[in-house]
Amino acid sequence: MVDLLVIGGGNAALCAALTAREAGATVMVLEAAPKLWRGGNSAHTRNLRCMHEAPQDVLVDAYPEEEFWQDLLKVTGGLTNERLARLVIRDSSVCRPWMRSHGVHFQPSLSGALHTARTNAFFMGGGKALINAYYRSAERLGIQIRYESPVDRLELDNGHFVAAYVGTERITARSCVLAAGGFESNRDWLREAWGVNERGESPSDNFLIRGTRFNQGVLLRHLLQDHGADAIGDPTQAHMVAIDARAPLYDGGICTRIDCVSLGVVVNREARRFYDEGEDFWPKRYAIWGRLVAQQPGQIGYSIIDAKAIGRFMPPVFPGVKANTLPDLAQQLGLDIPTFMQTLNDYNQACRPGTFDHTALDDCHTEGVSPAKTHWARPIDTAPFYAYALRPGVTFTYLGLKTDETAAVHFGGRPSGNLFVAGEMMAGNVLGKGYTAGVGMSIGTTFGRIAGREAARSLQLQEAAHGRA
Amino acid sequence: MAALDALVNDARALAAGEVVPGPEAEVARQLAICNACRYCEGFCAVFPAMTRRLEFPLADVHYLANLCHNCGACLHACQYAPPHEFAVNVPKAMAEVRRETYTSYAWPQPLGALYKRNGLAVSLALAAGLSLFLVLALAFNGTLWGGDLQGDFYRLFPHNFLVAMFLPVFAWAVLALGLGVTRFLRDVGPATSAQSATPGDLSGAAHNVLTLKYLDGGHGDGCHNEDDAYTQSRRRAHHLTFYGFLLCFAATSLGTVYHYVFGWVAPYDLPSLPKVLGAVGGVSLLLGTAGLFRLKWRRHPLHGDAAQAPMDYGFIALLFLTSLTGLLLWWLRGTDALALMLALHLGVVMALFATLPYGKFAHGVFRSAALLRYAVERRQPNPIGIGDD
Numbered sequence: 001m002v003d004l005l006v007i008g009g010g011n012a013a014l015c016a017a018l019t020a021r022e023a024g025a026t027v028m029v030l031e032a033a034p035k036l037w038r039g040g041n042s043a044h045t046r047n048l049r050c051m052h053e054a055p056q057d058v059l060v061d062a063y064p065e066e067e068f069w070q071d072l073l074k075v076t077g078g079l080t081n082e083r084l085a086r087l088v089i090r091d092s093s094v095c096r097p098w099m100r101s102h103g104v105h106f107q108p109s110l111s112g113a114l115h116t117a118r119t120n121a122f123f124m125g126g127g128k129a130l131i132n133a134y135y136r137s138a139e140r141l142g143i144q145i146r147y148e149s150p151v152d153r154l155e156l157d158n159g160h161f162v163a164a165y166v167g168t169e170r171i172t173a174r175s176c177v178l179a180a181g182g183f184e185s186n187r188d189w190l191r192e193a194w195g196v197n198e199r200g201e202s203p204s205d206n207f208l209i210r211g212t213r214f215n216q217g218v219l220l221r222h223l224l225q226d227h228g229a230d231a232i233g234d235p236t237q238a239h240m241v242a243i244d245a246r247a248p249l250y251d252g253g254i255c256t257r258i259d260c261v262s263l264g265v266v267v268n269r270e271a272r273r274f275y276d277e278g279e280d281f282w283p284k285r286y287a288i289w290g291r292l293v294a295q296q297p298g299q300i301g302y303s304i305i306d307a308k309a310i311g312r313f314m315p316p317v318f319p320g321v322k323a324n325t326l327p328d329l330a331q332q333l334g335l336d337i338p339t340f341m342q343t344l345n346d347y348n349q350a351c352r353p354g355t356f357d358h359t360a361l362d363d364c365h366t367e368g369v370s371p372a373k374t375h376w377a378r379p380i381d382t383a384p385f386y387a388y389a390l391r392p393g394v395t396f397t398y399l400g401l402k403t404d405e406t407a408a409v410h411f412g413g414r415p416s417g418n419l420f421v422a423g424e425m426m427a428g429n430v431l432g433k434g435y436t437a438g439v440g441m442s443i444g445t446t447f448g449r450i451a452g453r454e455a456a457r458s459l460q461l462q463e464a465a466h467g468r469a
Numbered sequence: 470m471a472a473l474d475a476l477v478n479d480a481r482a483l484a485a486g487e488v489v490p491g492p493e494a495e496v497a498r499q500l501a502i503c504n505a506c507r508y509c510e511g512f513c514a515v516f517p518a519m520t521r522r523l524e525f526p527l528a529d530v531h532y533l534a535n536l537c538h539n540c541g542a543c544l545h546a547c548q549y550a551p552p553h554e555f556a557v558n559v560p561k562a563m564a565e566v567r568r569e570t571y572t573s574y575a576w577p578q579p580l581g582a583l584y585k586r587n588g589l590a591v592s593l594a595l596a597a598g599l600s601l602f603l604v605l606a607l608a609f610n611g612t613l614w615g616g617d618l619q620g621d622f623y624r625l626f627p628h629n630f631l632v633a634m635f636l637p638v639f640a641w642a643v644l645a646l647g648l649g650v651t652r653f654l655r656d657v658g659p660a661t662s663a664q665s666a667t668p669g670d671l672s673g674a675a676h677n678v679l680t681l682k683y684l685d686g687g688h689g690d691g692c693h694n695e696d697d698a699y700t701q702s703r704r705r706a707h708h709l710t711f712y713g714f715l716l717c718f719a720a721t722s723l724g725t726v727y728h729y730v731f732g733w734v735a736p737y738d739l740p741s742l743p744k745v746l747g748a749v750g751g752v753s754l755l756l757g758t759a760g761l762f763r764l765k766w767r768r769h770p771l772h773g774d775a776a777q778a779p780m781d782y783g784f785i786a787l788l789f790l791t792s793l794t795g796l797l798l799w800w801l802r803g804t805d806a807l808a809l810m811l812a813l814h815l816g817v818v819m820a821l822f823a824t825l826p827y828g829k830f831a832h833g834v835f836r837s838a839a840l841l842r843y844a845v846e847r848r849q850p851n852p853i854g855i856g857d858d
Contacts, residue, residue: 036552044548046508105688107511111520111851124688125546126508132545132697248555253548255505311853315523317505 001172002028002144004455005164007151007219008179009033010040011127011441012423014134015448016177016455017143018102023456027143028173030166032150032180033214038131040181041211041396041424041440044253045127046110047120048445049438051093058108061118065089068119071436075287079432087405088430088439091446096121099445103133112259112314115283120438127441150214151180153222154419159411161419174462175418175455178409179448182397182424183217184238185209185250190394193235199297203392206299208243210393213250220425223401223409230402230410233428239435240290243393245300246318258388259313261289262376263358264305265347266390268296271330271340273347278365278375282313287435294392301390302333304344307382312358320386329385348379396440398428407451418458420451492565496534497525499557502549509543511687514677514843515559516543521851528660531653534566535839538683539773540703541693551771564774571831576648583827588779592787592824599823600816607808615805620736622802622811628728628735631815638822645826650838661842662849670844677844678837681707695767703764709757710788711833716750717792736802747795754792758785784829787821 002025006017009031017027031038051068052059068089072080096106105124109117116122123130138145154176155163161176183189190204197203223229247256262282266289268274275292279285293301305320323329330340350369356362356378364377401409401421408415423444430443500519503509510516514536522529539560544550549557568584575581607613607625618624626634666674677683681704684692690699720743727733727743737743762785765778794814801810824830 105511105690107687110507110510111517112507122511123508124511125542126506126548128548129508129542129546136698251548251553253506254508255502255549257505311523314507315501315504317502 001174002026003174003459004028004452005030005161005171005173005176006179007164007176008040008181008423008425009038009145009147010179010181010423010444011042011045011130011134012425012444012448012451013177013179014131014138015445016179016420016422016452017138018134018141019449019452020177020456021138021141021143021452023453025175025456025459027138028171029138029143029145030149030151030164030171031145031147033147033212035147037212037214038135038147039128039212040215042444043126043128043131044211044251045123045130045438045441046254047116047122047438048096048441049092049119049436050096050121050442051089053093056096056121058106058121059118063119065093068092072430072439075434075436076430076432077434079434081429084403084405085430087450088442088446091449092442095445095449098449099130102137104130105133113283115281116437150216150218152218154219154227156227156416156419159409159414159416159419161416175458176420177407177448177451177455178219178223178401178419178421178425179423179444179451180219180425181212181215181217182238182427183215183220183235183399184211184394184397185213185215186217189217189221189235193399194294201298203294203299206391207240207294208245208247208252208256208391208393209250210241210243210247210252210256210395211250215396215424217397220400228411230413232400232402232426233398233432235397235399237398237428237431237433238290239287239395239398239431239440240294241286241393241395242289242293242301242303242390244316244318245389245391247391247393252393255317256393257286257314258303258316258390259286260305260309260316260386260388261286261303261390263309263312264303264380265344265373266301266303267335267340267343268302269298269300269335271335272343273371274301276371276374278373278377280361280375283437289390290392290394293390299392302335303388303390304329304380304385305387306380306385308378310386316388318388320388322384322386324383324385326380326385329387333387333389344380347373347377348381351377351379395435396424396427398431398433400424400426400428402426403429403447405450406454407447408454418455418462420455422447422451492562492569493527493530496530496559496562496566499555499559499562500525500530500533502555502557503543503559506549508548509546509559512542512546513538513540513683513687514840515563518843518846521846521853523853526660528656530566531570532657532660532839532842534563535570535653535835536683536843537563537567538681538692538836539564540684540686541769541772542686544769544771545693545697558771560772561774564777567832567835568774568777570653570835571649571827574649574653574835575827576645576652580645580827584780584831587783587824587828589782589786590779592783592820592828595823596787596790596817596820598816599819600813603812603816604809607812613808613812616808618807620802620807622736622807623734625808625811626815634815635819635822638819642822642825646831646834649826649831650834653835654838654842657839657842661846664845664849666841666845670841670848673844674837674841677840678833693769693772694764695769702760706757706760706764709753710761711757713750713753713755713757713792714788716746717754717795718750720744720747720750748799751792751796751799754788755796758789758792761785762789780829783824787817787824790817791821 004020004025004027006029021027107124149166151164163172194204243256330337350366354364366373366377403426407420409419427443549555571584572581684704691701724743798810798814
């Protein structure tokens with residue numbers, strides 16, 4: 001029997017496994033995916049949001065605790081747990097030497113992402129390179145790794161972990177860390193959570209999943225329903241962005257993003273605008289656009305730009321719909337041409353002259369049109385015109401297991417002595433809603449390490465108790 | 470919605486690789502995905518060069534393909550690598566284009582087709598054929614075995630005969646590769662800012678060539694061979710091979726100088742400079758090529774283009790045999806086997822030089838040219854003004 005069973009195979013799971021192994025525990029990792037798909041959503045990530053008081057290798061200037069906290073408070077609208085959030089923030093300033101010791105390499109911000117040069121440390125090669133490094137380190141340290149081993153239920157004794165079942169196989173261990181992700185890949189659960197809207201649509205049927213297909217939420221549901229574990233978060237809350245409608249159903253990852261929203265206008269299926277496209281810098285706003293599009297009829301939007309925008313945004317993975325006139329563009333998109341022209345003409349006429357500067361909150365704005373566009377508003381008048389269809393893209397869901405600073409799973413308010421949780425399965429404790437780039441990996445790394453440490457400590461406590469008995 | 474569905478289908482077909490007319494189009498398809506991701510920017514020169522472009526016309530693709538060192542880093546780090554439906558495998562796509570580069574820029578052009586046939590068997594057969602020819606010549610002459618040569622192989626093949634035999638082959642190799650790479654630069658130059666190289670560019674590129682900078686993984690831990698772990702072994706084996714080859718070449722060149730300028734006639738013995746250079750170079754070349762062979766044999770199956778493996782093995786084998794027969798010749802010089810060893814060595818060296826312009830050797834030449842253009846290009850401001858908000 002191993003000391004620790006880690007269920008899941010992404011960043012948080014491996015942080016827990018490595019930490020516990022370093023503390024002397026014997027560890028087995030059960031990854032649901034085959035080896036080629038290992039790592040869950042972590043394989044799609046690219047950076048870690050890091051607090052730092054002074055320039056730190058790849059990070060410039062400073063990003064103090066208070067600023068990080070205020071950023072988190074703002075995006076979550078207060079739906080966070082300050083104690084746990086500050087734990088993550090502080091750990092993010094000290095975890096990187098440990099990550100390096102397991103083979104992770106960092107690099108300065110990527111081109112097109114220089115706005116994060118101060119706040120985010122990028123993994124060289126992205127999350128899959130990080131995951132590969134952790135797996136290599138795990139193998140070197142003698143951690144047992146089993147792929148294609150999805151756990152479908154746990155055997156608990158009054159909140160105490162006894163065994164996990166992979167199909168009919170019963171695997172016992174002295175402690176367990178759950179780090180098996182959210183439930184975003186489970187279409188049925190999404191449908192249940194999102195229900196039917198006032199138009200009679202089931203909105204989630206039009207959602208695309210940006211990450212792994214293996215986050216089915218099987219254990220999450222099992223813990224919540226069958227074992228009465230304490231829950232946190234709203235099942236409709238998630239990291240959700242507007243992505244290219246042509247993205248694959250799963251694993252589209254970063255390249256399906258559409259970065260030209262703030263350079264043009266976005267219309268819905270009825271050819272009408274519905275939100276201020278120039279509210280703030282795109283990286284600060286992209287995470288709200290998934291929900292905005294989800295609320296539109298048919299859960300679709302169309303980002304419309306003209307030739308002036310070309311070369312000013314990250315190139316999209318698929319070519320846009322191109323036309324030499326706006327009516328032609330509307331026709332190609334299957335939109336009602338008179339309404340589309342009305343929307344575009346109203347917008348174009350409302351644009352006030354200003355000095356366009358995409359790198360600042362400039363003074364190009366509209367007057368007398370609703371919704372307003374408050375920055376980077378320039379008439380869409382220069383052929384050729386381009387359109388990109390947008391769909392909501394779910395990265396991960398926030399419904400999770402309630403926990404505390406020991407990462408323990410709670411039952412009726414009482415912490416388990418040997419069952420812990422990390423990563424997306426508990427990120428909702430810190431992220432009630434909203435998102436800020438890289439914080440998911442900060443949460444996963446911090447709570448993965450805490451869970452590993454606490455699991456190792458639970459072994460000593462169990463041994464001490466055993467010794468006394 | 471019909472339009473959208475059509476778009477979705479087109480994109481899926483494109484992503485699934487159903488409409489890929491050629492290696493260059495495949496690179497362009499993959500780079501459109503890479504350019505929207507950019508996670509690999511830190512590994513090498515290819516991705517920073519890619520971010521200076523929104524589209525990938527032919528010349529750009531050939532330039533980028535030759536910048537690629539096939540280190541494997543971007544494949545192992547790729548979230549879109551097979552079995553993902555985007556099927557991104559940049560090292561493989563680039564390798565397939567490189568063969569097109571060598572073929573289409575070869576001089577004279579019709580001989581470019583040789584790249585596709587220049588395999589291990591051809592190399593060995595050529596070496597064996599040439600050796601046999603020399604062996605037979607010596608045999609008919611009655612000088613193949615024994616005889617009182619006192620280690621002086623000019624009694625077998627006079628110096629001028631050797632020069633007359635090797636100089637044209639060597640000159641042809643230099644001419645063919647020189648004209649080939651000139652034609653390559655004529656197309657790639659305009660695609661890489663059209664500015665001319667400064668001395669700084671030349672020294673920067675030379676540094677990157679001579680240190681194999683882009684096999685260091687960007688972090689210094691090295692590149693990949695059989696799996697996702699980093700290793701310096703490929704860099705080291707290349708260095709042993711390359712510098713070993715250079716030392717042998719220097720030994721020969723110095724011997725030529727000794728012969729014509731000073732009238733000092735071979736064979737040279739230790740501790741003469743040509744001998745020291747040749748001995749160290751020969752051993753280095755032997756170790757390097759043995760290492761390259763072993764690494765190549767164990768290489769991850771998704772790296773590069775499997776169709777070109779015979780060409781790689783052919784070049785490795787000729788380099789290995791060149792050093793092996795050279796060292797054996799030195800060792801057996803005082804014995805009856807001198808003439809036989811000399812014939813073998815000369816046959817192998819001749820085969821090496823004959824296949825030089827239409828084989829794996831080209832990778833060093835075209836990659837150096839691409840690195841030079843990269844040094845020039847990176848000095849220019851990025852033409853793509855992505856708002857870095």
